[in-house]
Amino acid sequence: xxxxxxxxxxxxxxxxxxxxxxxxxxxxxxxxxxxxxxxxxxxxxxxxxxxxxxxxxxxxxxxxxxxxxxxxxxxxxxxxxxxxxxxxxxxxxxxxxxxxxxxxxxxxxxxxxxxxxxxxxxxxxxxxxxxxxxxxxxxxxxxxxxxxxxxxxxxxxxxxxxxxxxxxxxxxxxxxxxxxxxxxxxxxxxxxxxxxxxxxxxxxxxxxxxxxxx
Amino acid sequence: xxxxxxxxxxxxxxxxxxxxxxxxxxxxxxxxxxxxxxxxxxxxxxxxxxxxxxxxxxxxxxxxxxxxxxxxxxxxxxxxxxxxxxxxxxxxxxxxxxxxxxxxxxxxxxxxxxxxxxxxxxxxxxxxxxxxxxxxxxxxxxxxxxxxxxxxxxxxxxxxxxxxxxxxxxxxxxxxxxxxxxxxxxxxxxxxxxxxxxxxxxxxxxxxxxxxxxxxxxxxxxxxxxxxxxxx
Numbered sequence: 321x322x323x324x325x326x327x328x329x330x331x332x333x334x335x336x337x338x339x340x341x342x343x344x345x346x347x348x349x350x351x352x353x354x355x356x357x358x359x360x361x362x363x364x365x366x367x368x369x370x371x372x373x374x375x376x377x378x379x380x381x382x383x384x385x386x387x388x389x390x391x392x393x394x395x396x397x398x399x400x401x402x403x404x405x406x407x408x409x410x411x412x413x414x415x416x417x418x419x420x421x422x423x424x425x426x427x428x429x430x431x432x433x434x435x436x437x438x439x440x441x442x443x444x445x446x447x448x449x450x451x452x453x454x455x456x457x458x459x460x461x462x463x464x465x466x467x468x469x470x471x472x473x474x475x476x477x478x479x480x481x482x483x484x485x486x487x488x489x490x491x492x493x494x495x496x497x498x499x500x501x502x503x504x505x506x507x508x509x510x511x512x513x514x515x516x517x518x519x520x521x522x523x524x525x526x527x528x529x530x531x532x533x534x
Numbered sequence: 535x536x537x538x539x540x541x542x543x544x545x546x547x548x549x550x551x552x553x554x555x556x557x558x559x560x561x562x563x564x565x566x567x568x569x570x571x572x573x574x575x576x577x578x579x580x581x582x583x584x585x586x587x588x589x590x591x592x593x594x595x596x597x598x599x600x601x602x603x604x605x606x607x608x609x610x611x612x613x614x615x616x617x618x619x620x621x622x623x624x625x626x627x628x629x630x631x632x633x634x635x636x637x638x639x640x641x642x643x644x645x646x647x648x649x650x651x652x653x654x655x656x657x658x659x660x661x662x663x664x665x666x667x668x669x670x671x672x673x674x675x676x677x678x679x680x681x682x683x684x685x686x687x688x689x690x691x692x693x694x695x696x697x698x699x700x701x702x703x704x705x706x707x708x709x710x711x712x713x714x715x716x717x718x719x720x721x722x723x724x725x726x727x728x729x730x731x732x733x734x735x736x737x738x739x740x741x742x743x744x745x746x747x748x749x750x751x752x753x754x755x756x757x758x759x760x761x762x763x764x765x766x
Contacts, residue, residue: 388592446737479762513601517598
C-alpha cells in the first residue's frame with residue numbers, strides 16, 4: 321500500500337514538474353508575442369541631415385501622418401523622373417498610387433495625369449512636388465484643401481535652365497478614419513521586406529479629387 | 535541472532551527505505567531548484583528583447599518612402615557589382631561636370647577614342663582622364679554630349695570659367711528596381727563648384743547597362759543615358 325502511495329506521489333511530482341515546464345513555456349510564448357511598435361520614420365537617410373530622432377507613427381500623431389500621406393500621394397500623382405519604366409510601373413493596378421486611391425480616382429489619374437507625365441518622362445523632364453502649407457478642411461466642406469507646388473525641368477543637361485514653378489490647389493476626399501492602423505490581412509513585415517512602398521500599408525485612401533473650376 | 539550461522543542480518547532493518555526516501559527528497563529538491571533557475575533564465579531572456587524596427591526614410595527631392603537599415607532582408611548590402619556601378623556612375627558624373635582652365639585637358643577629356651584604345655594601358659592609367667566620357671558612354675549619349683553640352687562648355691571655358699565636382703558631396707542611390715546585377719538607374723546628387731558663378735547642386739539620373747566583355751575595366755558596365763538638372 322505504501323509503495324503504491326509513493327508511486328502516485330512520484331507521479332504527482334512528475335506531473336507538477338511537467339506543468340511547471342509548460343507554464344514557463346507559455347510565459348515564454350506570451351513574451352514572444354508581445355507587440356512592439358517598430359515602424360519608425362527617419363527624417364533623412366543622409367547622416368549629415370539626421371537632425372531628429374526616429375519617431376513612431378503614434379509619436380507623429382494623426383495630423384502629421386495625414387499630412388505626410390497626402391504629400392506622398394501628391395508626389396506619386398505628379399512627380400516625373402526621366403525613366404519611362406517608372407511611370408509605367410506607377411500606372412499599374414498594384415502601384416502605390418493605385419493602393420492609395422479608389423478605383424475611380426486612380427482611373428481619373430491614369431487618364432488625366434498619367435499620360436501627361438509619361439510624355440514628360442519620354443522627353444527627359446524632371447519634376448518635384450511639395451506641399452506649400454498644411455492641408456486643411458473648411459468647416460462646411462467634406463474635402464481637404466491641398467496647396468502644392470511643382471518644379472519642372474524640361475531640358476536635361478542644361479545647367480542654365482531654371483525650373484518652371486507652378487502652384488495649384490487640389491480638393492481631396494480622404495478615407496482616413498482608421499489611417500493610423502495598418503491594412504488588414506497584410507503581413508506588414510513581409511510586405512516591407514519585399515521592398516514595397518511603406519506608404520501603402522496604412523488604411524488610408526483618396527476617395528475623390530478635384531480642382532476648382534474657373 | 536544466529537551467530538555465526540547467519541552473518542546477513544541487517545543492523546537496522548528500516549535503513550534502506552530511509553536512504554531511498556532521502557535520495558528521492560534530495561533529487562526532487564534539486565529538480566525544483568533547477569526548474570526555478572530555468573524559469574529565472576527564461577524571464578531574463580524575455581526581458582532582454584531584441585528590437586528590429588523598420589526605419590522609413592523620406593526623400594526630400596523625389597518624395598519617395600524607403601525602408602532603410604535592413605541590410606539583410608532588403609538586400610542592401612552593397613555587392614561588388616553595385617560598387618563597380620557606383621564607381622562608373624561617380625566617375626562619369628565627375629567627368630561630365632569638369633571644365634578645366636587648360637584647353638588641352640578639356641580636349642583630352644571630351645574627345646572620342648576608338649574602342650580598342652579605351653581599354654588600352656595608356657588610357658586606363660590611374661587618374662588618367664583621357665576620353666573619360668566617350669569610353670564610358672553609349673555612342674548616342676556621347677553624341678548628345680558633343681552636340682548639346684560641349685558647345686556651352688566651350689563657351690564657359692573661353693570665358694575663363696572652370697567647373698569641378700565637390701567629391702565629398704556625391705551621393706549615389708539606386709532608383710527603383712532592387713536587382714541591379716545588369717545595371718539600372720542611379721540617382722546622383724552633388725555640388726559643383728564654379729570659379730565664376732556660385733556653386734550649384736545637381737541631381738542626375740544615370741542609366742547603366744552591361745555588355746559583358748566590351749568594357750573589361752568596369753566588368754562590362756557603361757552609361758547609356760545621363761540626365762542632369764541644376765536644382766539650386
